[in-house]
Amino acid sequence: MLARSAQGLYWMGRYLERTEHLCRLLRSQTAALVDRPIEEIHSGWNRIYNSMNRMPPVGGLELIDSDEFTLADSYTLTDDLTFERSNPDSVWSCLSYGRENARQMRHYISGEMWTHLNLSYLRMQEIDILSIWRSSPENFFSQTAAEMDTLVGIATATMYRDEGWHFMQLGRFIEGAQLANSLLLGQLRHEPNTRAVPEADWMALLRDYNAVETYNRRYGIEVHPDHVLDLIATDEYLPRSLCRSLDRAARELNALGPGPNEKSSAAAQRLSGRVRALIHYDWPDNDDHKRMLRQASDYCRQLHLLISETYFNYPVEALAAS
Amino acid sequence: MDFKSYDIHPDFYDEMFLNEENPREHYRQLYETLLEFSAEQMVGIQEQVTRSFYNEGISFTVYGDEEGTERIIPIDCVPRVVSSEDWAFLEKGLEQRLKALNRFLDDVYNDGHIIEDGVIPVDVVMECPQYRTEMRGFSPLHGTWVAICGTDLVRTNDGFRVLEDNLRVPSGVSYMVANRKAIKATMRRLYRSSRVEEVEHYGRILQQTLRELAPAGRSEPTMALLTPGVFNSAFYEHMFLAREIGAELVEGQDLIVNDGFVYMRTSKGLRRVDVIYRRVDDDFIDPLVFRPDSLLGVPGLLHAYQQGNVSLANSPGTGVADDKSVYAYVPDMIRYYLSEEPILSNVETYLCRRPTDLEYTLDNLQNLVVKRVGESGGYGMLIGPHSTAQERDEYADQVRANPADFISQPVLDLSRSPCLIDGTFEPRHVDLRPFILHGQETRIVPGAFCRVALKRGSLVVNSSQGGGGKDLWVLRG
Structure with missing residues (x-):
């Protein structure tokens, strides 16, 4: 397929995955506003902003022991992460970019996918922070996350399994891996060790990954930070775990086969193997998980660049000569 | 719903009505069905059709519009119906016209017989900015310069006329198909019983045409x-x-x-x-x-x-044949190349490059439509009867400064077709743009992008100027 279209589908996958991820984070964060203590809400916002590498509006978060203040603050932060047009990582921006890529690549995706995505986008144009705040912000985020999940379902049911499909999937899984990396790193950033992070944050992490039941079955009801970390980083069966995202990305890369740029193509394969080995084989024997996550994050960034060089932005001069 | 307040004006051919009491025969089925619909039902259909365009993202962009780039082309839900006899006539005329235009292009980029024989003045062709000297001496496969043509036709009390040929990159065919899909989905029983020719296979026909042009x-x-x-x-x-x-x-x-x-x-x-x-x-x-x-x-x-x-459709250089001055000579081309009388009539056209035509144009500005030769899409034209004295004066100065850049035509009494406006039926001016495809042979899908001037009294149907669309039904013979 056309290299530019392949790139468009790859980015569509990435943006829509990002949309879904952020909605899941905001769902549990806005639900926490109903009954959780102020410290927990505060640390929840920290966690989200850290993972996005973004400064909160009006210069940083302040912990003030007042319900009124916390709610007002949360309103501003939710708006910033959801509807803020100038925030390239807001739900609105990610969905718009994803939809824009889809609009330009409409002839590669199924009509059903396009209609579903366009309806989500149109719904998003008609609402603002005030309207979701008045009813239930967590319902809005649940619904939007569910719409993104449904989109994946529709794609699975209707999309032809050609290169376009694999590029879209590759984008999703690379993004999924990067998001898991960032979220876990954001969780650990300011803490000397995992124990210093409040238990509530680890619970929130499990909820964000739909992993509470799995965790309980495997480890019991006591929340042990290292177990949570292990589960989200290395569980092969948990959707969107770091490990699973990397495995799936490798599969898509294999399905696509070597690209026109043979050198970067082989390098991408090797790098994909290296990052998976890191999580599969090094992780269990190594305690410095923060370092390993940083390493994995670096690898993922490089992998993205290699994919781009291999399939999208390869030099044509040599090819034209042959 | 009823047509009690529907205004039938003798100056305008009404697509639906023969006279105050009676619909035209080919409209009878649609007319009777519309009588059975309630206003709420019709408005519901209209909303559903519009909503479907919105949801599907069937949009276009207006240049110079700053708020958002996507807009929905307004579609009116009352179809326009064309009888099979009228269509057969149009089809023949369109095929003849495109044949002559392709011959003309091959001629003016090669031997130039038509100029030599004095049928068309040399400066009309050579001074046209769309004449591409780079194409001289070239002849495409099958002599097909124009593979995809969109011809704008209007109907007046005197019959059909060609308003212009679009031989470069004609657009609108996707709306022909989209309008049909939307109307079919909302007027299901009526559609089934109306025996309408299909248009949704346009893509296949286009593909076939393009394949015939492969190197x-x-x-x-x-x-x-x-x-x-x-x-x-x-x-x-x-x-x-x-x-x-x-x-x-x-x-x-x-x-x-x-x-x-x-x-x-x-x-x-x-x-x-x-x-x-x-x-x-x-x-x-x-x-x-x-x-x-x-x-x-x-x-x-x-x-x-x-x-x-590599093959290109359409070939570069085709613009010389849809130039507004060259247009005036198309009937002569048909006679010259095909030795046939033109089936479709042109609109009477005054070329301001000719001193007598210039004088006539300047003397009658209030009754004429004046167009710039190089512009399309309804930009840069003066509609005499709808203009102010000041606008006419300013425009006249421009015409005098560069007469060759302008042509004028009488204001056409475009036919009117019923549209659903604020819950009642009102007449609006319409035209139609059928698409003629030519690879090795000519193919025409029986349908057209029907454009509507949705503003009351407006004659401008261009979507860039507030026009909308309608489904057009060609009935099976």
């Missing part, structure tokens, strides 16, 4: 649709057509020319392209030959085309 030895041609990109007003259509004909939707940056062959950058490397349905204007198609500042084109594309290694 020799490329029996399974790779096709691409060249678009200026997502910001072009017709991007939706480009995407739609690429999908329909199984072509890659490419931009200039996706193509490269090497050793006279055209390749596209795919995720698997370079792949040769055989046929390009280009929706980029001549000026922008090849920066080496035409505008050097174009970022939309492909350097070397024209050379590859002239070597016969």
Whole structure:
């Protein structure tokens, strides 16, 4: 397929995955506003902003022991992460970019996918922070996350399994891996060790990954930070775990086969193997998980660049000569 | 609903009504069904149709519009009906016209017999900015300069007339199909019993046409649709057509020319392209030959085309044949090349380059439509009866300064067709743009993009100027 279209589908996958991820984070964060203590809400916002590498509006978060203040603050932060047009990582921006890529690549995706995505986008144009705040912000985020999940379902049911499909999937899984990396790193950033992070944050992490039941079955009801970390980083069966995202990305890369740029193509394969080995084989024997996550994050960034060089932005001069 | 307040005016041919009491025979079924619908039902249908366009993102872009780039083309839900007899007549006339136009193009870029024989003045052709000297001495496969033609037709009390031929990159065909899909989904029983000719196979016919134009030895041609990109007003259509004909939707940056062959950058490397349905204007198609500042084109594309290694539809240079001055000579072309009388009439046209025509135009500005030769899409024209004295004065100065840039025509009494306006039926002016395809042979899908001037009294149907669309039903014979 056309290299530019392949790139468009790859980015569509990435943006829509990002949309879904952020909605899941905001769902549990806005639900926490109903009954959780102020410290927990505060640390929840920290966690989200850290993972996005973004400064909160009006210069940083302040912990003030007042319900009124916390709610007002949360309103501003939710708006910033959801509807803020100038925030390239807001739900609105990610969905718009994803939809824009889809609009330009409409002839590669199924009509059903396009209609579903366009309806989500149109719904998003008609609402603002005030309207979701008045009813239930967590319902809005649940619904939007569910719409993104449904989109994946529709794609699975209707999309032809050609290169376009694999590029879209590759984008999703690379993004999924990067998001898991960032979220876990954001969780650990300011803490000397995992124990210093409040238990509530680890619970929130499990909820964000739909992993509470799995965790309980495997480890019991006591929340042990290292177990949570292990589960989200290395569980092969948990959707969107770091490990699973990397495995799936490798599969898509294999399905696509070597690209026109043979050198970067082989390098991408090797790098994909290296990052998976890191999580599969090094992780269990190594305690410095923060370092390993940083390493994995670096690898993922490089992998993205290699994919781009291999399939999208390869030099044509040599090819034209042959 | 009823037509009690529907205004039938003797100056305008009414598409539906023969007279105050009676619908035309081919409209009877639609008329009777509309009588059975309640106003709520009709408004419901209208909303559903509009909503479906919105949800599907069937949109266009208005230049100079700053708020958002996507707009929905308004569609009116009352179809326009064309009888099978009328259609058969139009089909014959359109085929004849395109045949002559292709012959004309081959002639003016080669031997120039028509000029030599004094049928058309040399300056009308050679001074036309759309005449591309780069194309001299070239003749495309099957003599097909124009593979896709969209001809604008209007109907007056005197019958059908050709308003203009669009021989460069005519657009609107996606709306023909989209309007049909939307109306079919909402007026299901009526549609079934009305025996309407299909239009949704347009993509297949287009594909067949383009395949016939593939370079020799490329029996399974790779096709691409060249678009200026997502910001072009017709991007939706480009995407739609690429999908329909199984072509890659490419931009200039996706193509490269090497050793006279055209390749596209795919995720698997370079792949040769055989046929390009280009929706980029001549000026922008090849920066080496035409505008050097174009970022939309492909350097070397024209050379590859002239070597016969890639086909372009339409060929560069076709604009000379749909120039507003050259238009006046189309009936003569038909007589000259085909030795036939034109089946379809032109609109009477005054070429301001001729002193007598200039004088007539300036003396009668309030009764004429004056158009700039180089403009299209309803831009830069003066509609005499709807203009102020000051506007006319200013326009007259421009005409006097460059007479050759202007033509004038009598104001046409465009036919009117019922539209649903604020819950009642009101007449609105309409035209139609059928699409004529020509590879080795001519094919016409029985349908058209029907444009409506939705503003009361307005004669301007262009979608860039507040016009809308309607489904057009050609009845089976």
